[in-house]
Amino acid sequence: MARTAVSQLPRDGAGGSGPGTAKQSLDDARAHWREAFLRVRGETEKRASHLSAEDQIVQSMADASPTKWHRAHVTWFFETFLLMPHDSSYQIFDERFPFLFNSYYVAAGPRYARPQRGLITRPNGEEVAGYRAHVDKAVERLIEAVPAEQAARVFEILEIGLNHEQQHQELLITDILHAFAQNPTDPAYDASWQMPRATLGPRGFVEVPSGIHKIGHDGDGFCFDNETPRHDELIPDLRIARHLVSNAEWLEFMEAGGYETPALWLSDGWAAVQAEGWQAPGYWRQTDNGWYSMTLGGLKPVDPAAPVVHISYYEADAFARFVGKHLPSEAEWEVAAGAGCLADPFGIAWQWTRSAYLPYPGYRAAEVALGEYNGKFMVSQMVLRGSSLATPDGHQRLSYRNFFYPPSRWQFSGLRLAEFV
Numbered sequence: 001m002a003r004t005a006v007s008q009l010p011r012d013g014a015g016g017s018g019p020g021t022a023k024q025s026l027d028d029a030r031a032h033w034r035e036a037f038l039r040v041r042g043e044t045e046k047r048a049s050h051l052s053a054e055d056q057i058v059q060s061m062a063d064a065s066p067t068k069w070h071r072a073h074v075t076w077f078f079e080t081f082l083l084m085p086h087d088s089s090y091q092i093f094d095e096r097f098p099f100l101f102n103s104y105y106v107a108a109g110p111r112y113a114r115p116q117r118g119l120i121t122r123p124n125g126e127e128v129a130g131y132r133a134h135v136d137k138a139v140e141r142l143i144e145a146v147p148a149e150q151a152a153r154v155f156e157i158l159e160i161g162l163n164h165e166q167q168h169q170e171l172l173i174t175d176i177l178h179a180f181a182q183n184p185t186d187p188a189y190d191a192s193w194q195m196p197r198a199t200l201g202p203r204g205f206v207e208v209p210s211g212i213h214k215i216g217h218d219g220d221g222f223c224f225d226n227e228t229p230r231h232d233e234l235i236p237d238l239r240i241a242r243h244l245v246s247n248a249e250w251l252e253f254m255e256a257g258g259y260e261t262p263a264l265w266l267s268d269g270w271a272a273v274q275a276e277g278w279q280a281p282g283y284w285r286q287t288d289n290g291w292y293s294m295t296l297g298g299l300k301p302v303d304p305a306a307p308v309v310h311i312s313y314y315e316a317d318a319f320a321r322f323v324g325k326h327l328p329s330e331a332e333w334e335v336a337a338g339a340g341c342l343a344d345p346f347g348i349a350w351q352w353t354r355s356a357y358l359p360y361p362g363y364r365a366a367e368v369a370l371g372e373y374n375g376k377f378m379v380s381q382m383v384l385r386g387s388s389l390a391t392p393d394g395h396q397r398l399s400y401r402n403f404f405y406p407p408s409r410w411q412f413s414g415l416r417l418a419e420f421v
């Protein structure tokens with residue numbers, strides 16, 4: 001899954017009460033969106049700049065995409081959903097690219113097989129850079145020239161495109177880490193990288209305000225459609241852990257035989273443990289000097305004080321059972337975070353919740369094509385809340401709903417505990 005945030009920018013480019021005001025407001029909106037667009041596009045290139053051309057074409061598993069593909073796909077998104085429908089003078093950069101760089105938008109046309117994205121060595125990196133520059137120029141031109149009556153819609157799609165690109169900025173990082181973790185030389189994405197420090201202070205549990213609470217996106221800022229509609233949820237009497245579960249706590253689970261005790265696991269989870277041979281979180285490696293983990297800074301000793309990351313839903317669930325607790329539901333998490341109960345709700349690790357990824361009551365997907373963004377994935381996945389160290393500044397939100405399949409663990413996914421009282 002940012003923030004002087006795109007989500008805090010004005011939403012209505014054509015607003016205002018009189019002709020002078022409206023023009024001023026539109027001019028301000030153009031300036032805002034131009035700045036936001038350049039900033040987000042620049043962040044993608046900054047993240048990619050740590051990587052060689054060879055790094056950028058590798059695909060280490062079906063779920064992960066090459067950096068070069070991410071850079072082109074987010075560009076295709078602007079071309080397809082913003083420029084083609086809203087700029088009649090726009091010239092498509094290359095007729096072959098939509099097939100290569102469409103991800104899962106069935107309404108937008110056919111697409112290349114996801115597991116084979118690493119085979120696309122052509123177009124090369126320079127051509128993808130040219131694609132980005134072509135689309136950048138066209139989008140900047142549209143921002144400057146869009147007529148007032150179309151401005152609100154254009155800026156709305158632009159904002160979705162920017163948030164979409166920010167999501168891929170996070171994936172760019174998690175996907176290359178997965179690739180580097182397969183490399184016996186343990187490459188560093190950034191040799192100076194450091195795990196962000198978790199908040200210190202007394203650990204333990206804090207009470208969550210019980211009763212009926214409003215959940216979901218509030219206010220005028222940006223959100224994805226899956227965060228709506230805002231609705232009531234009943235929060236039971238419970239307490240929630242102030243801190244994220246640490247590596248030290250995870251080591252206790254391992255040393256107590258957590259990965260060898262079927263009674264702690266969901267049936268599918270135990271099957272995954274057996275099939276995958278899990279004995280530790282993702283990227284952990286046992287050495288003569290103890291446990292090490294593959295990080296963005298290369299292979300590093302596991303820091304007992306740091307929050308555990310790269311765990312699946314199954315592992316989070318088994319750990320909670322091991323200590324006699326639960327994972328919070330996403331509503332419980334949102335109420336607790338909104339009440340200021342949580343240390344590090346954002347910025348270190350996404351937190352698995354016990355909530356299945358389902359539509360909120362009354363949810364309606366956005367209109368065609370962009371309607372494929374969230375709604376069609378609402379089955380068989382679990383919700384994670386918060387944000388991670390790879391989430392770009394400005395992209396985090398109290399109501400943000402991330403979602404992954406239960407066995408996934410290549411994201412920076414961790415957990416915090418809850419207990420009912």
Ligand SMILES: [Fe+2]
Pocket residue numbers: 073103164168
């Ligand atoms: Fe995408």
